[in-house]
Each structure stands twice: as structure tokens, then as C-alpha cells.
Amino acid sequence: EAGVTQSPTHLIKTRGQQVTLRCSPISGHTSVYWYQQALGLGLQFLLWYDEGEERNRGNFPPRFSGRQFPNYSSELNVNALELEDSALYLCASSRAGEQYFGPGTRLTVT
Amino acid sequence: AQSVSQHNHHVILSEAASLELGCNYSYGGTVNLFWYVQYPGQHLQLLLKYFSGDPLVKGIKGFEAEFIKSKFSFNLRKPSVQWSDTAEYFCAVNEAGGGADGLTFGKGTHLIIQP
Numbered sequence A: 001e002a003g004v005t006q007s008p009t010h011l012i013k014t015r016g017q018q019v020t021l022r023c024s025p026i027s028g029h030t031s032v033y034w035y036q037q038a039l040g041l042g043l044q045f046l047l048w049y050d051e052g053e054e055r056n057r058g059n060f061p062p063r064f065s066g067r068q069f070p071n072y073s074s075e076l077n078v079n080a081l082e083l084e085d086s087a088l089y090l091c092a093s094s095r096a097g098e099q100y101f102g103p104g105t106r107l108t109v110t
Numbered sequence B: 001a002q003s004v005s006q007h008n009h010h011v012i013l014s015e016a017a018s019l020e021l022g023c024n025y026s027y028g029g030t031v032n033l034f035w036y037v038q039y040p041g042q043h044l045q046l047l048l049k050y051f052s053g054d055p056l057v058k059g060i061k062g063f064e065a066e067f068i069k070s071k072f073s074f075n076l077r078k079p080s081v082q083w084s085d086t087a088e089y090f091c092a093v094n095e096a097g098g099g100a101d102g103l104t105f106g107k108g109t110h111l112i113i114q115p
Helices: none
Strands: A005-007 A010-013 A019-024 A031-038 A042-050 A053-057 A064-068 A074-078 A087-095 A098-101 A105-109 B003-006 B010-014 B019-021 B023-026 B031-038 B045-050 B056-058 B064-068 B073-078 B087-095 B109-114
Touching: A005 A087, A019 A087, A019 A105, A031 A074, A042 A064, A042 A074, A053 A064, A074 A087, A098 B045, B003 B087, B010 B019, B019 B109, B023 B031, B023 B087, B031 B064, B031 B073, B045 B056, B045 B064, B045 B073, B073 B087
Parallel strands: A010 A105, B010 B109
Antiparallel strands: A005 A019, A019 A074, A031 A042, A031 A087, A042 A053, A064 A074, A087 A098, A087 A105, B003 B023, B019 B073, B023 B073, B031 B045, B031 B087, B056 B064, B064 B073, B087 B109
16 A cells, blocks of 8 residues: 655745645545654654544644645645744654654755 | 653664663553654654553564553563664654544664674
């Protein structure tokens, strides 16, 4: 089966801009998770979507938001980008409590 | 709030040596426990998981982990490592019984196996 896919692979944005990252879960998975992997901070949980609803969010400001579509794909939106938002953003989808990760989107904010 | 501590940030071993990577978590309730591995240039892969039952769990590639509830630990072991085990290893936890919530990860252990 195809794994979790994410797009784009990498992108460069300027401070203050907005960005949208996309994730397609494994077929049959209804839950999608977003994580941030920033240098020195490790992997941190951002958001959890299930059946189109936001179920939980980590300790991140409201400018980090997202949504899940009827086909279970998901978008992560980050507004008013700051330099410290530079990180690898990982998406995961879940079945039976096991999370499967995608390759990530590398975001660089200059 | 949950937290995960991985004691060793960098470990260097020779091939055929035995491996044990420490992981301790802080949480008052029932948890699910995971070990993930990230090989160079690849994405995170699930090595093994513990939800309930036998505290000794076996995963892929000969890895195993033991959940010791009294010590809040979930250490990863492998009796004989190979050069191909060179990777970053992450311990993770989430709350059991509350649905499949987001994972809290440790900072990771960078394992280097010397041939």
C-alpha cells in the first residue's frame, strides 16, 4: 500500500508570509497528525484530526491551524511566519493506534 | 503533561555488540509506548509498540523492548547490532484509552555502529 505522502518536499518563505502544507494519509486511515521537528527541539505534536474534526492540539499558537477534508487528506496552515518556524513538518496517519509517518516538508523561513 | 527522557544522545558501538537504549516517561495514567527509527535519508518507521499485556514486546529487525511500569521505563534492546542499525532512535508515548492522541517524543538517540 502507498504510504503517507506530503507536499511540497521543501519550500522557502519570508518572515510574515503564510504557508500551506499538504498531507495524504494511507488509504483507510481516518486520523491525521501533524508534528514539527525543529533543530534542538525534537519532534513536537502540533495537531490531530479525525473524521474531519480537530481532536487535539499541542502547545502551539493559534497561527498554526489546519483542516481535514472529506477524503481524509489534510492541510497545515501557518500564518505570520517567524524565523523559528523553520523546521521539518511531519504528517502521520493512524490505524489501530499505530502512527505511520510521511517524509516531511522542510520549511525554511528567511 | 507527558514527557519522555532518552538518556543517551549519542551511542557508538561495534558490530555484534549488544544494545540497550534507555527511555523513561513521566505520566500518571496509562500509556501506550513506542519506539521509532529513522535511518539516514529515510522517514520515521515504527520499530515496536506496547499497548497492554506482555511487557516484553518484539519488533522488527530483531529489536525488543521491556515495559517496566514501576520504573516508568521502556528500554530498547538488541542482542547483536549490525552496521545497518546506524540510525536515530526515538521513544514516544501517548495516553492510552483516550483515543489515538498525538505522541510525545524523546529527543532521540543517535546510534552509530562501527564495522
